[in-house]
Amino acid sequence: MxxxxxxxxxxxxxxxxxxxxxxxxxxxxxxxxxxxxxxxxxxxxxxxxxxxxxxxxxxxxxxxxxxxxxxxxxxxxxxxxxxxxxxxxxxxxxxxxxxxxxxxxxxxxxxxxxxxxxxxxxxxxxxxxxxxxxxxxxxxxxxxxxxxxxxxxxxxxxxxxxxxxxxxxxxxxxMIYDENEEFTIGKANKIQSGNDVAIIANGDTVSIALEATKQLTDQGISVQLLDMHTIKPIDREAVQECMDIGNIVTVEDHNIINGLGSAVSNVVAEEGNARVRKIGVQDQFGESAPYEKLLELNGITVDNIVRKAKELV
Structure with a gap:
């Protein structure tokens, strides 16, 4: 829950x-x-x-x-x-x-x-x-x-x-889950179902993606939101379900190279066809700054997720 x-x-x-x-x-x-x-x-x-x-x-x-x-x-x-x-x-x-x-x-x-x-x-x-x-x-x-x-x-x-x-x-x-929620390694947690765009996030970016999902839903865009806590082995079935939607935004606090976005893109390339937009650390080192500022400098924000999702839709 x-x-x-x-x-x-x-x-x-x-x-x-x-x-x-x-x-x-x-x-x-x-x-x-x-x-x-x-x-x-x-x-x-x-x-x-x-x-x-x-x-x-x-x-x-x-x-x-x-x-x-x-x-x-x-x-x-x-x-x-x-x-x-x-x-x-x-x-x-x-x-x-x-x-x-x-x-x-x-x-x-x-x-x-x-x-x-x-x-x-x-x-x-x-x-x-x-x-x-x-x-x-x-x-x-x-x-x-x-x-x-x-x-x-x-x-x-x-x-x-x-x-x-x-x-x-x-x-x-x-804290977005209650203590009764069950989790299985290798199995994504579906937070919300939708059919216009899929947002796949993990770690500290799930709460950011959740807020973006709320804003998109309020604007009439149907969002499927996944918490992909395990990136290896990735839940291929969950990604394939998102591919049926056709539009995917990945969100991670990691280099966009070889992280969650890459893992999702690999499945898309092998299994079918969908458009993927990756939000994460933009292949650059961080710096000394408040956490929220570092997220902003890399586009890991509610506004950027909403923007990327709307561009796809």
């Missing part, structure tokens, strides 16, 4: 911290491998309440990836926790060679995804991470939209076998 307009906001990293602690209490095989930033990644509660299931390797991402892979060979379910920019690039080779290649049960749970680090600047804004991990065989790639969907998808990730990349926000994002 969708709660709209949103009445509260929380960063999805907080949802990860809350959920992983509950999961760890119920399953001693779940462990957290930290990179010395547990307070920022919200795993400090897990460390305090479950010290025997927590390991801080320090500022050593590559080493942490190796440690997690070793734990997985012994039957543990390790969650590597760091910032997305470090989790996707500093340890990319180790994850490829030591987790994806041997197909081990390691979860990479990263905060500070996309432009949400904001004032930390371009060095800390991970705009390439989901594309990097989407290109690795055996990897599942997920970005939840809000607090409750994050908790559900983290739990799902803990229950499936294999490498999973989970991306969370530093900034607060609106």
């Amino acid at each position: 969708i709660t709209y307009p949103a009445t509260d906001s929380k960063p999805t990293r907080q949802a990860f911290g809350d959920e992983i602690t509950e999961l760890g209490k119920n399953n001693q095989d779940i462990v957290v491998v930290d990179m010395d930033i547990s307070k920022s990644c919200k795993t400090d509660k897990f460390a305090k309440e479950l010290p025997d299931q927590h390991l801080n390797v320090g500022i050593a991402e590559q080493g942490g990836a190796g440690v997690a892979a070793g734990m997985a060979t012994a039957g543990k379910i390790p969650f590597l926790s760091t910032y997305a920019v470090f989790g996707s690039m500093r340890m990319a080779e180790q994850v490829r060679q030591e987790t994806c290649y041997p197909f081990l049960n390691v979860k990479i749970a990263c905060s500070h995804g996309g432009l949400t680090p904001a004032n930390d600047g371009g060095s800390h804004q991970a705009i390439e991470d989901m594309g990097i991990y989407s290109s690795m065989p055996n990897m599942t790639v997920i970005m939840p939209a809000d607090y409750h969907s994050t908790r559900k998808l983290v739990k799902e990730a803990s229950e499936i076998y294999g490498p999973v990349y989970l991306r969370f926000t530093r900034e607060k994002v609106p």
Whole structure:
């Protein structure tokens, strides 16, 4: 069930911290491998309440990836926790060679995804991470939209076998789902049905797309809105349903190259015919600025979604 307009906001990293602690209490095989930033990644509660299931390797991402892979060979379910920019690039080779290649049960749970680090600047804004991990065989790639969907998808990730990349926000994002909404990895969540244009979003952009959908609906345009929380494996059936509409707008807090928009476009190119417009980071590095300003500089706004959708219709 969708709660709209949103009445509260929380960063999805907080949802990860809350959920992983509950999961760890119920399953001693779940462990957290930290990179010395547990307070920022919200795993400090897990460390305090479950010290025997927590390991801080320090500022050593590559080493942490190796440690997690070793734990997985012994039957543990390790969650590597760091910032997305470090989790996707500093340890990319180790994850490829030591987790994806041997197909081990390691979860990479990263905060500070996309432009949400904001004032930390371009060095800390991970705009390439989901594309990097989407290109690795055996990897599942997920970005939840809000607090409750994050908790559900983290739990799902803990229950499936294999490498999973989970991306969370530093900034607060609106809580748009209630706690009873169910989520399945690899299955898009249809928020609204429509027949004029389809909007496909994920992560922190879902709430922006939801507001754009409301405005378009008020203007008499029928919108189908999807929360495509899993970009690999992408829900091909959901994309094909949008192709029947013929007009698709994708919205993401990620480089428009090799992210959600590219994943959707690949399905469209292979399966049929539709027009696609991609809204996201415009293949440029970020800068130190408020989060909302960075979104605006890249056209990730309600007004731009409405404009692109109306151009297609």
